[in-house]
Amino acid sequence: MLVKTKVNGEWRTADVWPGASLLYMLREHLGLPGSKNACEQGECGSCSVWLDGELVCSCLVLAAQAHEREVRTVEALATAEGLHPVQEAFVEAGAVQCGFCTPGLIVAVTDLLARDPHPSESSVREHLSGNVCRCTGYVKILDAVRLAADRMGESRA
Numbered sequence: 561m562l563v564k565t566k567v568n569g570e571w572r573t574a575d576v577w578p579g580a581s582l583l584y585m586l587r588e589h590l591g592l593p594g595s596k597n598a599c600e601q602g603e604c605g606s607c608s609v610w611l612d613g614e615l616v617c618s619c620l621v622l623a624a625q626a627h628e629r630e631v632r633t634v635e636a637l638a639t640a641e642g643l644h645p646v647q648e649a650f651v652e653a654g655a656v657q658c659g660f661c662t663p664g665l666i667v668a669v670t671d672l673l674a675r676d677p678h679p680s681e682s683s684v685r686e687h688l689s690g691n692v693c694r695c696t697g698y699v700k701i702l703d704a705v706r707l708a709a710d711r712m713g714e715s716r717a
């Protein structure tokens with residue numbers, strides 16, 4: 561079946577199996593491997609993207625459900641000017657080890673800071689509770705969120 565979706569600002573069409581996930585369409589049909597496939601069961605958040613502005617696990621969404629809708633992926637965050645502040649903060653805080661969880665976390669943190677520029681520690685933990693990291697122990701990830709919030713707050717001031 562043909563699925564037409566606006567992905568990172570550009571209308572794209574893919575000819576997918578009716579049971580294909582949005583994650584599979586992004587990675588295998590549209591050449592966007594940033595969203596990771598770690599569990600394919602909605603448990604780890606590595607595949608997080610925005611669908612019409614809402615954070616979803618793209619492994620749990622059918623590609624067909626994205627027809628005529630708008631998807632934004634981690635690939636949309638960096639620009640020609642450089643990395644997104646959340647990406648920079650993850651690098652600076654040392655919040656990346658194997659990196660497999662990182663795109664999903666970057667998307668989730670960006671989503672959180674867009675809704676709540678100065679989240680409490682408990683809001684951060686709650687918002688990231690669906691993102692599993694096997695490497696870092698989360699301390700550096702929480703450092704990165706604080707750093708990104710401070711930097712983005714400064715640039716808004």
Ligand code: FES
Nearest residue numbers: 600602604605619
């Ligand atoms: S791959 Fe989608 S939640 Fe783990």
Ligand code: FES
Nearest residue numbers: 657658693694695
């Ligand atoms: S850095 Fe390896 S899973 Fe998070």
